[in-house]
Structure formats: structure tokens, C-alpha cells
Amino acid sequence: MSSSRILISGNEAVGEGAIKAGCRFYAGYPITPQNELTAYMAKRLPEVGGVFIQAESELAAINMVLGASAAGARAMTTSSSPGISLMQEAISYMAGMELPAVIVNIMRGGPGLGNIAGAQGDYFQATKGGGHGDYRLIVLAPSCVQEMADFTQKAFYLAFKYKNPVMVLADGYLGQMMEPAEIKEFNFEDDSPSWRLDGAEGREPRLFRSLYLPVEDLEGLNIRLQKKYTEMRREETWREYYTEDAEALLVAYGTCARVCREVVRLGREEGRKWGLFQPITLWPYPERRLKELGRKVSKVLVVEMSSGQMVEDVRRILGEEKVGFYGRMGGALPVKEEIWKKLI
Amino acid sequence: MREEIIVAGFGGQGILFAGKLLTWAGLIEGKKVTCIPSYGAEMRGGTANCHVIISTQEISSPVVDNPTLLIVLNEQSLEKFLPRLREGGALVYNSSLIEKEITRKDVEIFSVPANELAEELGHTLLANMIILGALAYYKKVVELESLIKCLPNLLVGKEKFIEPNTRALRRGYEFARDKR
Numbered sequence: 021m022s023s024s025r026i027l028i029s030g031n032e033a034v035g036e037g038a039i040k041a042g043c044r045f046y047a048g049y050p051i052t053p054q055n056e057l058t059a060y061m062a063k064r065l066p067e068v069g070g071v072f073i074q075a076e077s078e079l080a081a082i083n084m085v086l087g088a089s090a091a092g093a094r095a096m097t098t099s100s101s102p103g104i105s106l107m108q109e110a111i112s113y114m115a116g117m118e119l120p121a122v123i124v125n126i127m128r129g130g131p132g133l134g135n136i137a138g139a140q141g142d143y144f145q146a147t148k149g150g151g152h153g154d155y156r157l158i159v160l161a162p163s164c165v166q167e168m169a170d171f172t173q174k175a176f177y178l179a180f181k182y183k184n185p186v187m188v189l190a191d192g193y194l195g196q197m198m199e200p201a202e203i204k205e206f207n208f209e210d211d212s213p214s215w216r217l218d219g220a221e222g223r224e225p226r227l228f229r230s231l232y233l234p235v236e237d238l239e240g241l242n243i244r245l246q247k248k249y250t251e252m253r254r255e256e257t258w259r260e261y262y263t264e265d266a267e268a269l270l271v272a273y274g275t276c277a278r279v280c281r282e283v284v285r286l287g288r289e290e291g292r293k294w295g296l297f298q299p300i301t302l303w304p305y306p307e308r309r310l311k312e313l314g315r316k317v318s319k320v321l322v323v324e325m326s327s328g329q330m331v332e333d334v335r336r337i338l339g340e341e342k343v344g345f346y347g348r349m350g351g352a353l354p355v356k357e358e359i360w361k362k363l364i
Numbered sequence: 365m366r367e368e369i370i371v372a373g374f375g376g377q378g379i380l381f382a383g384k385l386l387t388w389a390g391l392i393e394g395k396k397v398t399c400i401p402s403y404g405a406e407m408r409g410g411t412a413n414c415h416v417i418i419s420t421q422e423i424s425s426p427v428v429d430n431p432t433l434l435i436v437l438n439e440q441s442l443e444k445f446l447p448r449l450r451e452g453g454a455l456v457y458n459s460s461l462i463e464k465e466i467t468r469k470d471v472e473i474f475s476v477p478a479n480e481l482a483e484e485l486g487h488t489l490l491a492n493m494i495i496l497g498a499l500a501y502y503k504k505v506v507e508l509e510s511l512i513k514c515l516p517n518l519l520v521g522k523e524k525f526i527e528p529n530t531r532a533l534r535r536g537y538e539f540a541r542d543k544r
Contacts, residue, residue: 025391193427197426198398199399275426275427278424281425353427356429
């Protein structure tokens with residue numbers, strides 16, 4: 021065992037991962053089940069010369085991130101479902117201004133204030149817009165503590181690559197869960213010197229805005245953005261488990277994917293040909309590969325901690341007939357036996 | 365080897381501390397580990413629990429539906445979790461706070477008067493460590509020395525508590541050994 025692996029919670033892993041990817045600005049407002057993350061940044065960022073601000077509200081926090089990003093900082097905010105709802109306006113603005121930022125949603129049960137248990141009810145919000153206007157976020161879905169760190173780092177890279185906000189979408193269980201992880205330095209170059217607002221001495225002034233009154237100007241911006249979103253589709257990522265000869269396919273992300281993996285393993289021990297398809301990017305959704313796999317299997321079961329959100333994408337891709345659904349709501353976890361019953 | 369463990373009690377009994385320590389000990393023994401604490405609304409007097417898996421093989425689901433090992437420090441938690449304990453599994457319980465007779469015959473049962481033993485050492489708050497020490501003898505999920513070795517990881521800035529916690533772990537272990 022490597023001695024650099026430590027036992028750490030998912031929330032803290034996001035924080036350390038971000039810092040090791042060069043995050044030097046964090047603004048946030050406390051909310052369970054992600055408070056350890058805000059606390060971690062409060063402690064760690066000053067140690068590395070970064071800026072931590074406990075904002076007066078989520079609105080303030082995300083707008084501070086917007087400002088820091090415009091100045092070229094690797095900036096992040098984190099929250100949980102109700103807090104993320106409050107941030108949607110500024111996320112739309114950042115998409116329009118083409119500013120990079122990492123937003124982490126450690127989802128809890130909803131709607132409304134809901135509760136503080138882990139849930140996956142924000143899939144629609146994350147992948148279908150959330151805020152107003154025609155924009156897209158890359159959405160990454162980790163399923164273990166190591167990935168909480170790794171995907172946060174990847175989120176920074178992608179945010180700067182596309183100059184677009186990137187969201188890490190994890191349920192509260194992943195935030196709270198402790199597992200061994202090794203969090204490494206993640207270095208990448210970004211081109212922020214060519215666009216950031218750092219004083220216009222000796223060069224033309226720069227401007228970030230999302231207000232374009234003439235129709236042709238705003239249409240032009242949108243055409244450019246859509247072209248970028250098409251390019252972003254290249255980032256489709258997924259994981260497969262025992263899919264080669266699968267006759268029934270489970271589709272799940274986050275904690276649900278972990279539970280499904282166990283079901284596949286137990287099924288295989290009894291000679292049942294089950295497999296798991298786990299999207300890593302929830303947007304762009306790994307459509308082509310799912311379509312290929314969907315053709316080969318006789319049955320598909322989507323498992324979510326929601327009333328059924330991702331299942332709408334899976335049905336869009338594979339058709340209604342083949343795709344079944346099992347979901348738990350309000351922060352309840354899927355039960356292995358129930359998944360088993362739906363598969364046999 | 366694979367143990368799926370639920371540690372449960374009321375808030376203030378150091379349930380999460382015990383769960384984390386168990387997890388750390390598994391980790392330094394080179395095993396795969398996961399730990400999900402229940403969180404948030406718990407406070408002193410409420411119920412708290414923690415799902416821990418320690419395995420020599422990869423762990424897919426970190427969720428424990430039916431534990432192979434149940435560690436309970438109060439009666440409420442016993443009522444809640446005993447029906448979920450797997451057949452052939454083991455129950456380690458705090459007999460200082462649980463007077464009820466355990467009726468299940470299909471599981472191994474170990475009782476430890478954890479509060480009494482902790483009080484002898486000076487503080488009931490050490491009951492969680494008494495139980496873990498006893499567990500290290502009864503079930504050998506992790507070694508006593510691994511537990512002791514991991515205490516500093518959890519007591520950063522609270523180093524003065526390493527010594528009493530170590531004593532409690534040893535006391536629990538000795539109790540179990542002598543009882544056998």
C-alpha cells in the first residue's frame with residue numbers, strides 16, 4: 021500500500037483536489053451535507069496563499085467566483101441542492117461571458133429545503149440548463165472519494181479549456197463517505213493571460229459581458245457558443261463493468277453505480293449475464309456507446325436516487341420499451357435486493 | 365475476508381469516532397475500506413450510526429444493508445439494527461445500557477459492560493474504545509495494535525486524549541480475553 025494514501029472524506033477530497041489543481045479562490049456559504057468542504061477550504065487556502073471568503077449568501081458567493089474568474093483565477097464554489105438553485109442566474113451569466121469556474125453540487129433530498137440526506141434529484145438542473153438561456157455545462161459524476169478529487173481537478177482543466185463553467189455533481193453520501201485516496205498535484209497550463217482582466221496597461225481594454233442588445237450580435241454569440249458545445253461533446257466519458265457479454269444492462273451514476281456494481285458482481289457469481297454502464301460525463305451524455313450496448317442487451321434498468329431523471333435520457337437514446345426504472349426518493353438509498361428482483 | 369459493519373449508538377457516544385478508527389485500522393493493515401457516517405441532524409442524545417466495510421477484495425457498494433457485524437452502544441440502536449444482522453453474523457453490544465435479552469439464536473453474541481469499564485478508567489465517554497478493544501479480541505476484524513496506532517490520525521490537535529483512549533482499547537481487549 022502506498023503511504024501517500026490517506027483516509028479522507030469525499031468533501032475534503034474535493035477541496036484538496038482543487039487546491040492541487042491550482043484553485044486559489046473559493047467563495048461559499050455553509051450548507052449540509054457539504055460543510056466539511058467549505059471548512060477545509062477555509063483552513064487550507066490561506067496556507068497556500070489563496071483567498072477564502074465565506075460569503076453572505078450563495079448569490080454573493082457565485083458572483084464572487086464570477087469576478088475572480090474574470091481576473092483569471094482558478095475559482096470554485098460548492099454548495100448543496102437549494103444553494104445551487106440560488107446560483108443558477110450567475111452560472112448562466114458565466115456561460116454567456118465564457119468564464120471558467122468549477123461548481124460542485126453535493127446533492128441532498130428535495131424539492132425545497134428537503135432534507136440533508138444524499139440524493140440525485142438535481143440531474144435535470146445540472147444537465148438541462150438550470151439557469152436561463154441556451155447554454156451547457158460539462159457535468160462530471162464521481163462515484164468514489166478518489167474520483168471526488170480527480171474529477172474536481174479534471175473540471176478545472178475542462179473549464180479553462182472551453183472557458184465554460186463545469187459542474188461536479190455528487191450525492192451527499194459521496195461527500196460524507198470516507199475512503200482511502202491519493203491526491204496528487206495536477207498541473208496544467210491555461211491561456212488566461214490572453215483574456216483575463218488584469219489592468220489594460222500597454223494593451224487594448226478587455227470586456228466581459230452577457231448583454232448583447234442587437235439581435236444579430238446575440239445570435240452571433242449563440243452560434244459561437246453552440247459550436248463550442250458541439251466541440252465539448254468530445255469529452256464524453258463513461259465506465260463499463262462486465263458489459264462484453266451482458267444480456268441485461270444496469271445504468272447508474274454516483275453512489276447508485278456503486279450499488280449496481282455490487283449487484284452485477286453478485287449476479288455474475290450466479291452466472292447471470294449482467295453488466296453496468298456508468299456515465300462519467302452526465303453532459304455530454306455518452307450516447308453513442310450506450311446506443312451500441314443497448315442494441316446487444318434484452319433489458320436495461322436505470323437506477324437513480326430520484327423519481328427518474330437520467331432515465332429520460334436513456335429512454336431518448338434507447339427507446340421506451342426496453343428501459344425499466346428503479347428509483348428511491350427523499351435521500352433513500354437503492355436496495356440491492358430490489359434491483360436484483362427487477363433484473364430477474 | 366469481508367466484514368460489513370454497522371456501528372450504532374446515540375450521539376455523544378463517539379460512534380463516528382469508533383467507525384473512523386476501525387476504518388483507519390483496516391486501511392493500515394492493507395485492506396480495502398469504506399466508511400459512511402450518518403450525519404447532520406445528529407446531536408448528543410439523538411441516534412448516530414456508521415457503515416464500515418473492511419475487505420481484502422475491492423468494495424463496490426459502500427452501503428451496508430445487512431451487516432455481518434453489528435456494534436451497538438444503546439438499546440434504541442439494538443432494536444433498529446438487530447433484525448438486519450445477517451444470519452451467522454456477530455453482535456457486540458454494550459450491556460451497561462442494554463438490559464433487554466437478545467432473542468436471536470442464529471448469531472454470535474458478545475456483551476461488554478462498556479460504560480462500567482470506562483467509568484473505572486475515569487470517563488464513560490471511553491465506552492466506545494472499550495467496545496472496539498473487546499471487538500479486536502473477539503472478532504479479530506482488525507488488530508488491537510492497529511487501532512492504537514491510528515488514534516493519532518483522529519486526534520490531531522487533541523493529543524492529550526491519545527493516552528486515555530489507548531488505555532480504554534487495551535482494557536476492552538483484556539476484558540474480552542479474561543472473559544473467554
